[in-house]
Amino acid sequence: MLLESGFLEYVTHRRGYSLSIASLSLALSFRSAEPELETALRLMRDLAQGRQVNVDVAIADLDEMVYLESVLFSRKGIFRRMVEGSRTPIADTSLGCAFLAGLDSTQREKMLKTFRPSA
Structure with missing residues (x-):
């Protein structure tokens, strides 16, 4: 199809x-x-530069996070963005951990069970 x-x-x-x-x-x-992403990107750039940190917006898709926007801070003052649509595992990344931390305990436990190897 x-x-x-x-x-x-x-x-x-x-x-x-x-x-x-x-x-x-x-x-x-x-x-x-999603026009809000353009507004978010401007705020993300300000935050990345002001705090000297990386700032990402992503959404969960099964066991991965999909980047919607990303600003990576460079100590040399150069900003680069992750490609929208890039994927990263929830279980192995700080982005995934931040997502999990935002879930209520029931949702988090359910998702964590999907990451555990079955015995």
Whole structure:
């Protein structure tokens, strides 16, 4: 279905499938539907520079966090951003720990059980 709808294409020299440019349209559509992120980005830059810290906004997707915005502070005064859509595991990162800390205890325990290896 993804192939027929144009979101996936077969790449002969790779002998596999790749997301097509139509997938980018979906991402940009999501992005433009969230104008608050532009306001947040300005505030994030100020915070990163003023406190000399990294500042991220991400959302949970299963067992990963997906970056919506990110400002990485550089001691040389250069700012760089993580690519929106980058993913990082919840269980292994400070971003994931911050997310877990914001959950109520019932939600947190339920999610932590999904990270534990089954015996």
